[in-house]
Amino acid sequence: MSQQITKNDILGELNNKISQNQQIYNVNLIENTIVDLESFKIFQNEIQHLPEFQNFMRDFAQIKMKHKRIDNGNIFYMLETDYNALINKYSGITQGIINIPTTVPIQNIRYEDIKKVYETSIIVAPPTPPTPPTPPTPPTPPLGTLIIPPITLGDTSSITEDKKLKLMTYNIYGGKCNNFNTMIPFPTNPDLILTQETKDKAEITISNTKFSILDNNFYSGDGGERVGVLTDNNKSQVLYPVSNPIKINKTDPSNKFAKKNSIIIDCKNIKIANLHLEGGRFADQEFFKNFNDLLKYKLQLLYDVIATNPDIICGDFNSVMITDTLINSYDSTNITIKDYETTLGNQFNYFEKLNNPKATPPVSPPPPKKPLTDDEKKKIIRLNLDPYKLLLDSNFKYAKPSNDYFTDEAYFKTNIEPTFLTSKKFNITNRRGKDIIDCFWYNPKKVRLLNTVIINIMKKDDDLKSKPNKCISDHNPVYSEFQVL
Numbered sequence: 001m002s003q004q005i006t007k008n009d010i011l012g013e014l015n016n017k018i019s020q021n022q023q024i025y026n027v028n029l030i031e032n033t034i035v036d037l038e039s040f041k042i043f044q045n046e047i048q049h050l051p052e053f054q055n056f057m058r059d060f061a062q063i064k065m066k067h068k069r070i071d072n073g074n075i076f077y078m079l080e081t082d083y084n085a086l087i088n089k090y091s092g093i094t095q096g097i098i099n100i101p102t103t104v105p106i107q108n109i110r111y112e113d114i115k116k117v118y119e120t121s122i123i124v125a126p127p128t129p130p131t132p133p134t135p136p137t138p139p140t141p142p143l144g145t146l147i148i149p150p151i152t153l154g155d156t157s158s159i160t161e162d163k164k165l166k167l168m169t170y171n172i173y174g175g176k177c178n179n180f181n182t183m184i185p186f187p188t189n190p191d192l193i194l195t196q197e198t199k200d201k202a203e204i205t206i207s208n209t210k211f212s213i214l215d216n217n218f219y220s221g222d223g224g225e226r227v228g229v230l231t232d233n234n235k236s237q238v239l240y241p242v243s244n245p246i247k248i249n250k251t252d253p254s255n256k257f258a259k260k261n262s263i264i265i266d267c268k269n270i271k272i273a274n275l276h277l278e279g280g281r282f283a284d285q286e287f288f289k290n291f292n293d294l295l296k297y298k299l300q301l302l303y304d305v306i307a308t309n310p311d312i313i314c315g316d317f318n319s320v321m322i323t324d325t326l327i328n329s330y331d332s333t334n335i336t337i338k339d340y341e342t343t344l345g346n347q348f349n350y351f352e353k354l355n356n357p358k359a360t361p362p363v364s365p366p367p368p369k370k371p372l373t374d375d376e377k378k379k380i381i382r383l384n385l386d387p388y389k390l391l392l393d394s395n396f397k398y399a400k401p402s403n404d405y406f407t408d409e410a411y412f413k414t415n416i417e418p419t420f421l422t423s424k425k426f427n428i429t430n431r432r433g434k435d436i437i438d439c440f441w442y443n444p445k446k447v448r449l450l451n452t453v454i455i456n457i458m459k460k461d462d463d464l465k466s467k468p469n470k471c472i473s474d475h476n477p478v479y480s481e482f483q484v485l
Contacts, residue, residue, distance in 0.1 A: 146183065146184060146185060148184075149456060151403070151453050153453070154450060156450050156451070156481060156483075159483050162484075164450070164482070165191060165270055165481070165483075166188065166192075166481050167192050167194060167272065167314065167440070167479070167480050167481075168190040168192070168193045168478070169196075169315055169316075169439070169478050170194070170196070170204070170473070170478075171195070171196040171197050171438060171474075172197055172199065173469070174197045174198075174199050175198075175199035176468060177473055178468040178469065178471075179470070182205075183206070183207070183208060184205065184206050184455060184457060186206050186207050189206050191231075191232075191240060191268075192231055192242065192267060193229075194227070194228075194274035195227065195229075196274070196275075196315055196316045198213075198226040198228040200226075201213065209232055210232070211231060211232055212231070213229070213230055214229075214242065217245050218230075218231075218263065220247040220248070220261040221249055221259060221260075224258075225261055226261065227261045227263050228263070229263060229265055241267075242265050242266070243266050243267075244265060248261065248263075248301065248304050250304070252297055257278050257286070257294065262276070262301060262304070270311045270446060270447060270484055271311050272310060272312045272314070273310040273315075274314060275301060275314075275315040275316075276316045277298050277318045279298060279317075279318025279437075280318055283318075284351070284354060285354070287354070287380075288355060288376070291379050295382060298318070298387065299386060299387060302390060303390070306390070306394050310443075311442065312441070312443070313440075313442075314439065314441070314478075314480070316437060317388070317437055317439065319387045320344060320346070320433070320436065321388065322340070322384075322385070324398055326340070327385060327392060328392065337374060337377050348372060350433065351376070351380055355372070355376075391441045395444075396443060397441065397443075399442055399452040401436075402452060403427055403454055404427045404454065427454050428458075429454055429475055429478060430476075431462065431471075438477075440452060440478065440480040442480075445485070447482035449480070450483055451480065451481040452481075453478070454476050454477075455477045456476055457472045457477065458471065458472070
């Protein structure tokens with residue numbers, strides 16, 4: 001008498017054997033049906049006259065090839081999903097259902113054969129451990145507590161502290177945000193924090209260590225455009241003195257642009273320059289009227305800084321950093337606009353909006369929108385790339401952050417206001433422009449780059465319009481480590 005062996009039969013037989021052997025197995029993953037191959041050949045002969053026979057045999061041959069590793073003598077083991085698919089496809093070609101006959105009594109199926117076939121599905125399991133208690137929900141962090149995504153720094157333990165230079169560049173937005181004094185958690189303390197838009201007597205706390213200006217020799221400029229060098233006074237001045245400050249201050253004779261400043265100092269026998277180049281929402285008002293003056297003024301401070309022969313240059317460049325490849329191939333006299341339409345898309349949108357201000361009071365109908373001309377787009381490209389091209393031509397290398405692209409999608413969606421490249425999840429250092437404009441450049445003959453990361457202190461719900469501004473700053477700090485060569 002023919003008998004169809006079902007999944008339940010197999011599970012029952014396995015459970016019997018498992019009980020006898022006093023072993024614990026997880027058999028929930030078993031989804032197979034056993035077919036007697038000799039009986040199946042008889043079945044094939046019975047249906048070979050049917051129109052669908054050739055298709056049926058083709059499908060069965062594919063299944064058999066798929067599972068040939070478990071074809072064991074006269075017993076053929078077929079995945080239940082394949083078995084059901086075969087039945088469903090050919091139901092009706094004989095008495096409505098294909099019942100695959102077998103002459104193998106259930107009690108004669110060898111447990112060893114079944115176990116061999118299912119060895120990838122049968123898992124020897126230890127006793128189920130007790131369910132751990134659900135940890136309590138952590139309380140909502142109070143105002144002034146900052147949570148940032150995990151930061152992984154490469155191991156630099158083999159490098160002695162006197163040969164390791166740890167720096168942070170940070171535009172602190174004048175320290176005028178309501179949460180400016182928030183402690184910034186970070187795996188290690190920098191030697192120096194190089195600040196832009198530095199308020200008087202600025203203090204920054206990194207992992208419970210306070211950094212401050214040593215004295216007025218380490219400020220350059222005044223007001224909102226001041227740059228500074230902050231140190232951990234309990235350590236840095238004792239072990240690794242910061243010395244020889246050089247101040248560079250630029251003033252626009254026409255008063256169209258703000259005063260811009262740089263400070264250059266020595267630390268661990270390395271000359272470090274901190275600068276803040278012209279740019280941003282106020283200077284950009286002159287773009288359409290005085291582009292040449294704007295670009296010249298912006299570059300002049302950088303030329304003057306490079307002339308002092310620094311080993312590291314960092315700060316707020318007010319220029320969008322794009323890929324090294326594009327900058328290397330960049331030629332200001334021969335610009336192909338389409339090469340930059342993606343990477344500088346934010347800038348094109350920003351300047352087009354700047355060129356189409358809302359009428360006050362509103363007029364109806366509104367004036368027609370003025371699109372950017374190709375010449376204006378080329379000027380935007382120059383405003384962003386000329387400073388970085390100058391650095392490359394002066395043999396500096398870009399310190400590319402290891403987290404300039406988000407892999408933590410959940411954090412990105414929760415905390416970062418997406419850029420126009422929403423599918424790419426690029427990190428940013430500037431909230432208003434949603435681009436990377438704060439960075440480090442270094443002389444590879446004097447230092448070797450060890451680590452660079454963006455520290456994400458900006459949050460999606462920051463509010464720069466409220467008074468005081470609800471944020472820590474409108475920039476993310478950038479941290480870099482170098483080995484002194």
